[in-house]
Amino acid sequence: MISRRRFLQSSASLALLPLLPSVVRSADTVVRTRPSWDTFCTGPLYEPFVAAIGAMRDNRGTTTPANWGYWVDVHVNFCPHRSPYFLAWHRGLLYRFEENLRAVSGIPDMVLPYWDYYTHPQVPPEFLDTTSPLWRKERTGDDVTEALSLDPFADDVVNFQRGSGNAFEAKLETAPHNPVHNLIGGAMGDIIISPRDPLFWVHHANIDRLWLAWFEAGNGRHMPRAYQNYWQGSLQYGDAVDEVPRVWARNPSRYMFYVYENETMPAALPPAEPPPSTSTSTVRATSLSSFSSPRTAPLRPASVRTTSLGASEPLVLDEHSVTVDVALTAQDAGQVRSLLLQSTGTQAAAKADPLRLVLDGVQLTGLGAKGGYFYKVFVNLPEQAGVNQPERKYLLGMLGSFEIGVAQMQAAMQGKGMQGMQDMHGAGKPEVRFVFPLSEALRGIWPADLDKLSISFVRANGRAHPAKGHTIHLKSLRVEADN
Numbered sequence: 001m002i003s004r005r006r007f008l009q010s011s012a013s014l015a016l017l018p019l020l021p022s023v024v025r026s027a028d029t030v031v032r033t034r035p036s037w038d039t040f041c042t043g044p045l046y047e048p049f050v051a052a053i054g055a056m057r058d059n060r061g062t063t064t065p066a067n068w069g070y071w072v073d074v075h076v077n078f079c080p081h082r083s084p085y086f087l088a089w090h091r092g093l094l095y096r097f098e099e100n101l102r103a104v105s106g107i108p109d110m111v112l113p114y115w116d117y118y119t120h121p122q123v124p125p126e127f128l129d130t131t132s133p134l135w136r137k138e139r140t141g142d143d144v145t146e147a148l149s150l151d152p153f154a155d156d157v158v159n160f161q162r163g164s165g166n167a168f169e170a171k172l173e174t175a176p177h178n179p180v181h182n183l184i185g186g187a188m189g190d191i192i193i194s195p196r197d198p199l200f201w202v203h204h205a206n207i208d209r210l211w212l213a214w215f216e217a218g219n220g221r222h223m224p225r226a227y228q229n230y231w232q233g234s235l236q237y238g239d240a241v242d243e244v245p246r247v248w249a250r251n252p253s254r255y256m257f258y259v260y261e262n263e264t265m266p267a268a269l270p271p272a273e274p275p276p277s278t279s280t281s282t283v284r285a286t287s288l289s290s291f292s293s294p295r296t297a298p299l300r301p302a303s304v305r306t307t308s309l310g311a312s313e314p315l316v317l318d319e320h321s322v323t324v325d326v327a328l329t330a331q332d333a334g335q336v337r338s339l340l341l342q343s344t345g346t347q348a349a350a351k352a353d354p355l356r357l358v359l360d361g362v363q364l365t366g367l368g369a370k371g372g373y374f375y376k377v378f379v380n381l382p383e384q385a386g387v388n389q390p391e392r393k394y395l396l397g398m399l400g401s402f403e404i405g406v407a408q409m410q411a412a413m414q415g416k417g418m419q420g421m422q423d424m425h426g427a428g429k430p431e432v433r434f435v436f437p438l439s440e441a442l443r444g445i446w447p448a449d450l451d452k453l454s455i456s457f458v459r460a461n462g463r464a465h466p467a468k469g470h471t472i473h474l475k476s477l478r479v480e481a482d483n
Contacts, residue, residue, distance in 0.1 A: 031253065032111050034209070035261045037124050037202055040113035049113075050126075052105040053198055054133035064240050065100040072195045074238045081191065081406045084162050085235065085246070087169050087211050090204050092235040092244035095256050097201065100241075111258070114205035117180065118266035121145040127199055134198045140185030140372030141462020145270055147179030147374075150294045151392045153214060153265045160215075160223040161230065168214055168221070174398060177207050182374035182400035183462030189371025191405040212252065213265045226250055269295065295391040300381035301456055308332075309453075312360075312476040317368075317375060317399075319468045323456040326479045333450035335481055340443050353437035354482035357396060357455055361431045361475025364404055368471030374400030375457040375472075379441050393444050396436040399457070399472065407432040431475070438479070453479055 040046055055066075062069035071093075080089050098112045115124065123142040127134045151157070152171040159167045180203055181188050187196040194200050214221055224230035226247055234243040248255035301321040307313040309332045313324060328336065339354045357379070378394040397403075408429045438453070455477070 029257050030109075031257045031259060032109060033259050033261055034111050034205060035113050036116045036119075037113045037126075038116070038120065039261060040111075041124065041126055045107065045110060048105045048107050049101070049110065050133055052101050052110070055104055056100075057133055065096070066104055068196070070238065070240065071097060072193060074241070075195045076192050076409070077238070078236050079191075082173070082410070084169075085249075086162070086173055087207070088246055088249035089235050091208050091211070091249040091252065091256075093237060094201070094204055094208055095244060095248075095252075095258075096237050096241050098258075112205050113202055114209050114260065115199070115202040116206060116209075116262070117144050117176070117203075118148060118270060121148065121270050123184070123199065136186055136197045136199075138186035138370070139188065139197070139199075140370050140467070141183040143462055143464075144176070144180045144183045146460035146462070147176045147183050148266075148269050149175035149179075149392075150266065150269060151175065151395075152210070153217075153267075154392075155219065157214075158220040158222060160221075168211075172207065172210060172214075176210075178398055178402050179374050179400065179460070181402040182371055182398075183460070185371025185373075185401070185462060189401040189405075190369070191402060191409055194402075208252075209260045209263065210265070212260060213263050216263050217265050223250060297378070297381055297387070297389050297391045297394050298458055299385060300378075300383045300454055301458065303454070306452075307478070309336075309479055309481060312478045315457075315474040315477050316470050317457055317459075317472040317474070318470050319373075319459060319466060321375075321456065321458045323381075323454050324477055326453040326455065328450055328452055332481070335483075336442075336450055336453075339481060340439055340446075353439050355438045355442070356480050357436040357438055358478050358480055359399075359434040359436075359474050359476070360478075361473070362399075362404060362407070362434060363429075363431045363473050363475075364401055365470045365473065367467060367469045369401055370467070371401040372462045372466055373471060374398050374403075374460055376460060377436060378456040378458060379438055380445055380447055380454050381456050381458075394441060396438070396441060397434075399434065403434075404432060404472070405429075407434065455479070 035043070040049070056068040059067045060069070061067040062073050064070060075093070078089065079093075080086050094112060098110070101112065102108055102110045121144045123139075123144075126132060128142070129135055130137075152168055152175075157166050157168050157171060159165060160169055161167055162169045181191075181194060184197070184199055184203075187193045188199060188203075215223060231245075231247040231250055234245050235249070236243050245255075253259050298321075301323045303325045304315075304322045305313065306325045306327050308327050309329075315322070315324065336355060342354070357377070375398070376391075377396045377399055379396055381394050382389070411430050411432050442453075
């Protein structure tokens with residue numbers, strides 16, 4: 001049984017299906033179109049897709065691609081989060097997983113749909129049906145509106161490769177990729193088991209689509225050339241699945257023979273979901289005129305304490321937004337200004353930032369590990385209304401269960417490989433460190449008064465009524481400045 005919303009959508013979508021180039025055949029290749037979830041769930045492939053997911057989840061082994069657990073293991077063993085080829089490796093993962101869906105379903109034209117949360121940020125109702133293989137009970141959020149960002153699609157984000165400065169790959173991973181994982185929570189909020197949730201696959205299909213949309217937008221946006229060393233070698237997916245040449249990921253329509261129903265970048269953010277209605281109708285109409293522009297910066301939350309430059313301060317995060325004021329003496333302020341002036345230019349940008357926020361001893365609580373939230377980390381947010389500046393001007397990064405899990409996984413594997421992962425399961429997850437560069441943001445703000453630096457943790461939630469309590473412990477928060 002489908003909801004009234006889906007019935008109304010299907011009436012329009014079914015009328016359009018004959019016009020959609022879902023499969024384009026030539027003498028040598030078959031080019032398939034990956035549709036949006038709203039199109040896919042009203043079409044003929046939906047039921048076989050759900051049945052294939054159910055069959056894989058019921059297959060409890062981990063040794064063949066027909067097992068759901070195989071793909072969970074491949075992801076944790078090979079995925080390069082916060083590293084080069086983050087997008088390319090996941091593109092290859094989707095390609096091989098989609099091939100497996102065809103094998104399990106027995107349908108040669110089976111495709112993997114994408115969840116376009118820039119249009120519909122609420123979890124699709126098909127994933128909330130407790131009788132469906134698409135459902136997982138441990139999710140702690142159902143709305144990813146707060147995860148969305150237009151920063152990766154800004155006109156000045158023209159480089160792709162991580163480390164090249166203002167790079168698309170790193171920005172897309174920061175948001176929306178990581179925060180979507182955070183706000184869904186449950187398995188999705190845990191790097192080690194995130195592919196257990198069927199939402200993982202439609203989420204990553206959308207991330208892949210957004211990468212393609214960014215490149216197709218042109219206007220100076222570019223990736224390394226196909227012949228360059230960046231694309232040499234292959235991407236690995238375990239012993240039971242063929243590797244994927246890296247160069248295939250550069251141009252999927254040429255090598256992997258698929259396109260997307262919509263290959264345009266998002267131009268606006270969806271509005272926040274209105275308060276729940278007492279109506280039983282599940283229909284939700286969203287017009288283009290109701291979309292918001294890029295988010296403006298929030299006001300600075302009330303300070304919880306004051307510390308000094310270089311001093312360590314413990315901090316516990318919960319359901320509230322908080323600010324720590326780092327007091328600067330006149331000598332400190334002079335030192336900071338000098339560092340900001342010195343850290344300009346390409347050569348300096350390649351080095352470690354001489355002015356940085358350091359979070360040490362970061363650890364999740366039991367509640368925090370469930371996800372459904374994250375914190376945006378800002379520097380020097382406005383204290384009064386009327387300062388209409390974009391959020392990205394003050395943003396340092398994100399902190400949630402997914403980011404912490406990635407850092408813990410990398411720390412455990414350092415020098416030990418997968419043995420470190422096994423040790424982590426036995427001895428518990430390690431405390432980790434986060435370092436956020438400060439210079440770029442402060443140069444963009446260039447505060448007239450430098451008597452303090454304000455570090456704000458602004459809470460974002462994936463549900464209207466999130467759980468309350470401690471989520472993240474920080475043994476030490478400090479601002480460091482090189483001499």
